[in-house]
Amino acid sequence: MKKLINNPTNVVEEMIEGYMKAHSDYIRQLPENNRSLVTARQTRDNKVGILIGGGSGHEPGFMGYVGDGMADGVAVGNIFASPSPDPILEVTKAIDKGAGVVYLYGNYAGDVMNFGMAAEMADLEEDIQVGSALATDDVASAPKEEMEKRRGIAGEFFIYKAAGAAADFGYNLENVVRVAEKANSNTRSMGVGLSPCSLPQTGKPSFELRENEMEVGLGHHGEPGIEKGPLETADHVADRLVKDILQDIQINKGEQVAVLVNGLGSTPRMELYIVYRRVEQLLKEQGIGIYRSYVGDYITSLEMGGCSVTIMKLDAELKKTMDHPVNCPMFVQK
Amino acid sequence: MKKLINNPTNVVEEMIEGYMKAHSDYIRQLPENNRSLVTARQTRDNKVGILIGGGSGHEPGFMGYVGDGMADGVAVGNIFASPSPDPILEVTKAIDKGAGVVYLYGNYAGDVMNFGMAAEMADLEEDIQVGSALATDDVASAPKEEMEKRRGIAGEFFIYKAAGAAADFGYNLENVVRVAEKANSNTRSMGVGLSPCSLPQTGKPSFELRENEMEVGLGHHGEPGIEKGPLETADHVADRLVKDILQDIQINKGEQVAVLVNGLGSTPRMELYIVYRRVEQLLKEQGIGIYRSYVGDYITSLEMGGCSVTIMKLDAELKKTMDHPVNCPMFVQK
Amino acid sequence: MEITARDFKDYFILIVNMIEEQKDYLCELDRRIGDGDHGVTMSIGWQAVHERLLNELAEEEDSAKISLIVGKTFLNAVGSSVGPLYATGFMRGAKTIKNKSTVHTDDLVAYWLAFARGIKERGRSEVGDKTMVDTLEPFAKMLETKYKESNDFIAAYSEAIAAAKEGMESTKDLVSRKGRSSRLGERSVGALDPGATSAYFILATFLDFVEAKKVKAS
Amino acid sequence: MEITARDFKDYFILIVNMIEEQKDYLCELDRRIGDGDHGVTMSIGWQAVHERLLNELAEEEDSAKISLIVGKTFLNAVGSSVGPLYATGFMRGAKTIKNKSTVHTDDLVAYWLAFARGIKERGRSEVGDKTMVDTLEPFAKMLETKYKESNDFIAAYSEAIAAAKEGMESTKDLVSRKGRSSRLGERSVGALDPGATSAYFILATFLDFVEAKKVKAS
Numbered sequence A, B: 001m002k003k004l005i006n007n008p009t010n011v012v013e014e015m016i017e018g019y020m021k022a023h024s025d026y027i028r029q030l031p032e033n034n035r036s037l038v039t040a041r042q043t044r045d046n047k048v049g050i051l052i053g054g055g056s057g058h059e060p061g062f063m064g065y066v067g068d069g070m071a072d073g074v075a076v077g078n079i080f081a082s083p084s085p086d087p088i089l090e091v092t093k094a095i096d097k098g099a100g101v102v103y104l105y106g107n108y109a110g111d112v113m114n115f116g117m118a119a120e121m122a123d124l125e126e127d128i129q130v131g132s133a134l135a136t137d138d139v140a141s142a143p144k145e146e147m148e149k150r151r152g153i154a155g156e157f158f159i160y161k162a163a164g165a166a167a168d169f170g171y172n173l174e175n176v177v178r179v180a181e182k183a184n185s186n187t188r189s190m191g192v193g194l195s196p197c198s199l200p201q202t203g204k205p206s207f208e209l210r211e212n213e214m215e216v217g218l219g220h221h222g223e224p225g226i227e228k229g230p231l232e233t234a235d236h237v238a239d240r241l242v243k244d245i246l247q248d249i250q251i252n253k254g255e256q257v258a259v260l261v262n263g264l265g266s267t268p269r270m271e272l273y274i275v276y277r278r279v280e281q282l283l284k285e286q287g288i289g290i291y292r293s294y295v296g297d298y299i300t301s302l303e304m305g306g307c308s309v310t311i312m313k314l315d316a317e318l319k320k321t322m323d324h325p326v327n328c329p330m331f332v333q334k
Numbered sequence C, D: 001m002e003i004t005a006r007d008f009k010d011y012f013i014l015i016v017n018m019i020e021e022q023k024d025y026l027c028e029l030d031r032r033i034g035d036g037d038h039g040v041t042m043s044i045g046w047q048a049v050h051e052r053l054l055n056e057l058a059e060e061e062d063s064a065k066i067s068l069i070v071g072k073t074f075l076n077a078v079g080s081s082v083g084p085l086y087a088t089g090f091m092r093g094a095k096t097i098k099n100k101s102t103v104h105t106d107d108l109v110a111y112w113l114a115f116a117r118g119i120k121e122r123g124r125s126e127v128g129d130k131t132m133v134d135t136l137e138p139f140a141k142m143l144e145t146k147y148k149e150s151n152d153f154i155a156a157y158s159e160a161i162a163a164a165k166e167g168m169e170s171t172k173d174l175v176s177r178k179g180r181s182s183r184l185g186e187r188s189v190g191a192l193d194p195g196a197t198s199a200y201f202i203l204a205t206f207l208d209f210v211e212a213k214k215v216k217a218s
């Protein structure tokens, strides 16, 4: 697959370089580690620090969400690979204001180990209190009985948004973690892939699909999904995703949700809105109200084709977090 | 090419439907014409109306830019086809507050004819004063001596931003047009295509490129560019685009510009930032300051691969317009 | 020969069918020097016209009104470049047969001249610009001259179609100076202009129609 | 037999080269049940190690320090799943040979046992989970037993490698219960685990190294 890059081994460094230059008013790179980026803006004294991170290739995830109202810092990994403990630890040190730091990341073996090691080091070596909340929103990744095994996909966006707002409200570490965990346990996602992406270093497609096929439930790194099938209409795809989501989480008539229709990379906005159209119809039929909608590329997989649908059940507190304004390089909400 | 759609003939209607449902707090559809969308927000009395429009398939262009600080309404065409005069006229009637309406669109034969007819009808039948400013930013589309023949590509974003701010400042019609024209005459763009898009109705690629080829200077609808060549590195591509742009417009050492690195649809943000990185280097070498940067998908061509670089030379007035906050469904600037 | 309101509608339906057949070909031509949608655009427009013909216009007896609504419907459905162009053609044609249900050959000639010239005016194009005007202008000139000479509509129209065809084919060797393809400069040489081609088909379909009508009548 | 600091470095360089050769194969394995990057990740990590070996570590005589820095460097360069896993292995190994420049066979056995057990602890995985532990655990068990029996390092290590190979191959028929592939459930059956494979290569490369060293010595 064609890529507009220089040397495949430098893509992450060069992306960061470009990103820093484009958004120096938002973000700065720590001298200690070039994979450690922290907000360049003034944040409130005593605010709990929000640290996000994960592999590269998911932009706007994750560096795009550092700014007012979301994260205070990000540790940047190689493409589709968790960052190592060192950049995580450096960000932790830089953003701790004495109130501790909350790590938000997806439930992947690599992230669990690296963030886990960093948290231990922060505690032991730096005496910084660290809380963690993991995203496990992908209903296709494990049965309900093994919820804790599920991976995090686009729902991470809602978790960042909720926890970021909570930290901004002045919540303490325990409460920020509580809100993040509530956001996660109220959130479900599922995706469909139409075309693969390829790693710059291998150039090989992450999975194979025939011209008339799609993959249901695939992961955000091209991990095989739960089934391959013929490419269906946008309405059928939305029906399937929403059905599986609503089977997994009880949302009663009259309750309200936030919806995210997330593009995986190369799927035009036009198609995302066509999917959203059907998602809205389905929720309406169930008497479920949509409190807020997000449609676009929020957490991508390089140039993968397809989309995911995320639904988060809202209570009053989560609504407040969704309303909270955000000002990040790749996401602004007034 | 695979698309997540229902019936190809309904894509524009279904996209609009989804869009209206997702953003009903921003935008409403006129009962007179379902291709006529206007802002749902309160705008200042006596404000000059800003009307944008063009073919579909360029999302976030153009409907994504209706909202505070940019456009008051949009006329939506079929895919890659100008809207007809009727929806333009209906939007004109809906957004005129007595101070007249400014049409902003790209310099394409179809748009010129349809917007021209609508402007005539607005004047003759509705007695609404209409001004127009056309984007002609694509340096690859005609030589400098025939500037007026050039087509508009991603630079349209800057023109919307400048004119939208001017209208918000309370400028009268004449001055809004003046600012829009200044923005256009200070703006240059050029793009490169790596992979084609396909119209939903034909499914055929808009152009053919071999696995190791790129197309320099191609149009935003897959119109052939100025040359096909081997795929080059991001740095070489940026060098070429910036060189052609700076040869076309005199920007002196110490002057400041706004920069837009625009993705055509399927090119990941990672690659856009890698291109931006080089653009910044080149401008720095010339002693040109970057006042503001935009990197992302601003005006796309369905799932086309590639990007364009846009540079707008700024004076004090244009800087003020770039600083002006915006709140649109697909673009927010604080 | 006379053309009734029914005839006009039958002719327009022939166009609807013809466009469906030529859709891919017209897209293919447009892919070479434009944005690849000309067949799709024509199809969207004529499908919208079809819908009108089958409904509101089903009982309409005023040929001018039919032509006017065909133009407007086409325009509203497609916008694009060809929306204003063909719409202007049919609307200007309608003017020449105002309030008429049955149209005789003098009026028919006037109709087609207004059609061709309306498009030329709307597009501000000249012969040689590599547009549909390269089909329409020679067509109109020939129709006018030959009809004046012979007063035989079908004969004159046949010769005009030959001129239209030649005009269409001439676009192959031209450098485009109007529309989307004008940015290609020299690289537009070697490809037929899609609009010149669809214009030829529209004009030629009328000849097919009147010839078939004559056969039926005789 | 004794292993010097130079030997450690030579062995690590053999790994660097081996990984470059196996990179595509490891990616291919990972594409089937993971995200396709295992070869790339290993390569990034070992290239970073290579750089260190050629520079800061060029004159280093402390084998423990070398192993420690190899682990840390690998971890910092890759993160990922295998970063913490292999890094823990080399760092725990380093502990067993603290302050030593030359390592004798007793220590070497301790080194490899600590390597294997460190990884197992870090990953919280058991034999049968379809991970590198399926290679490492049988390897460690066999090495420990056989060395106790014979006190012959190369003989014991050779048998351990055979057990490692069997363990690696056993992953083919397993359902994954750890890491990225665990979400595939039954569909992970039929594919070798990429980490089990790279672990086997790393262990086997040490056998190649010591055998070559023995030949040279004799």
Ligand SMILES: Nc1ncnc2c1ncn2[C@@H]1O[C@H](COP(=O)(O)OP(=O)(O)O)[C@@H](O)[C@H]1O
Pocket: B080, B081, B082, B109, B110, C030, C034, C035, C036, C037, C038, C039, C041, C042, C080, C081, C082, C085, C119, C122, C123, C124, C125, C130, C131, C132, C133, C178, C179, C180, C193, C194, C195, C196
């Ligand atoms: N100014 C003009 N005058 C006459 N014909 C024109 C003009 N501009 C474009 N055309 C015609 O329109 C055709 C293209 O139509 P179409 O592809 O439907 O529209 P678009 O170029 O907007 O996609 C061209 O082949 C040409 O014949």
Ligand SMILES: Nc1ncnc2c1ncn2[C@@H]1O[C@H](COP(=O)(O)OP(=O)(O)O)[C@@H](O)[C@H]1O
Pocket: A080, A081, A082, A109, A110, D030, D034, D035, D036, D037, D038, D041, D042, D080, D081, D082, D085, D119, D122, D123, D124, D125, D130, D131, D132, D133, D178, D179, D180, D193, D194, D195, D196
């Ligand atoms: N918890 C774990 N314990 C042991 N090994 C693991 C664990 N999780 C993952 N692995 C190993 O890591 C390998 C995958 O490595 P790699 O592809 O580099 O990382 P990632 O899965 O993060 O892309 C798997 O094949 C498996 O052997």
Ligand SMILES: [Mg+2]
Pocket: A079, A080, A081, A082, D035, D037, D080
């Ligand atoms: Mg990975």
Ligand SMILES: [Mg+2]
Pocket: B079, B080, B081, B082, C035, C037, C080
């Ligand atoms: Mg078009």
Ligand SMILES: [Mg+2]
Pocket: C030, C034, C035, C036, C037, C038, C180
């Ligand atoms: Mg066209």
Ligand SMILES: [Mg+2]
Pocket: D030, D034, D035, D036, D037, D038, D180
């Ligand atoms: Mg992997």
